[in-house]
Amino acid sequence: MSRRIGLLVCDDHPVVRTGLEGMLAGEPDLEVVGEAADGRQAVELCRTLRPDLVLMDLRMPEMDGVAATERILAENPEIRILVLTTYDSxxxxxxxxxxxxxxxxxKDAPREELFAAIRAAMAGESPLDPAVASRLMRRVRTPPENxxxxxxxxVLDLVAQGASNREIARRLWISETTVKTHLLHIYEKLGVADRTAAVTAALRRGIIRL
Incomplete structure (x- = not known):
């Protein structure tokens, strides 16, 4: 029998972690070697457990899934990260x-699709949810300048949440001047003149979601 794929489940909801572990336990070639409640814990566990693949949620306290992915891959580039989330903006x-x-x-993907995605990622492929793939294809077809x-x-997502330039700067660790520059570029690309119009246009085009 070939070596089992060691998995680390990273999600801030205990019920989700337990459910995933129970689901994966029925697959002979898959083995959950650890659980993490946030991105920071996932980084630490990857150092000690060295899983083959991390099932990574995106929005979590302490450290989100994107920051954790960057840190994990910087330290252990051989580890595969498969995002498993409810967000598709x-x-x-x-x-x-x-x-x-x-x-x-x-997260609403059928279990067979999840199993197949894990094996595909380990085989060097890039499994994508159909809805996600269509979004990426739409971006590929968009002229680069737009x-x-x-x-x-x-930045636009935070604007839609009602954040001020100062709040955006603090949350993204950038200066207010940089925030203003990003907003000017956003207005130009979307063909709008202010924050409200930018959010409205982005929602209409599916770039962000509330």
Whole structure:
């Protein structure tokens, strides 16, 4: 029998972690070697457990899934990261892909799809939820000069949540001047003149979601 794939489950909801572990236990080639409640814990466990693949949620306390993905891959580039989340906004997808995630799956995916995605990621493929794949394809077809960057989408997402420039700067660890520059680029790319119009246009195009 071939070596089993060692998995680390990272999610801030205990019920989700328990459910995933129970689901994966029935597969002879898959083995959950650890659980993490946030990104920081996932980074620490990867140092000691050296799993083959991490099932990574995105939005968690302490350290989110994107930051954890970047840190894990910087220290252990051989580990595969498969994002498993409820979020499918362009900002979430882009940030995860740019961080080096091997694949992106939504939590409502059938279990057989999850199992197949794990094995595909370990085989060097990049499994993507169909909805996620269509979003990425749409971005590929968008002229580069009109496509918002991952950081610009992050800024716009926070604007949609009602954050001020100062709050955005603090949350993204950038200066207020940089926030203003990002907003100017966003306005130009979306063909709008202010924050409200930018959010409205982004929601209409599916770039962000409330």
């Amino acid at each position: 362009d900002a979430d997808i882009l940030r995860a892909v740019e961080a080096g995630a091997s694949g992106y799956l939504l 496509a918002l960057s991952g950081r610009e989408i992050e």
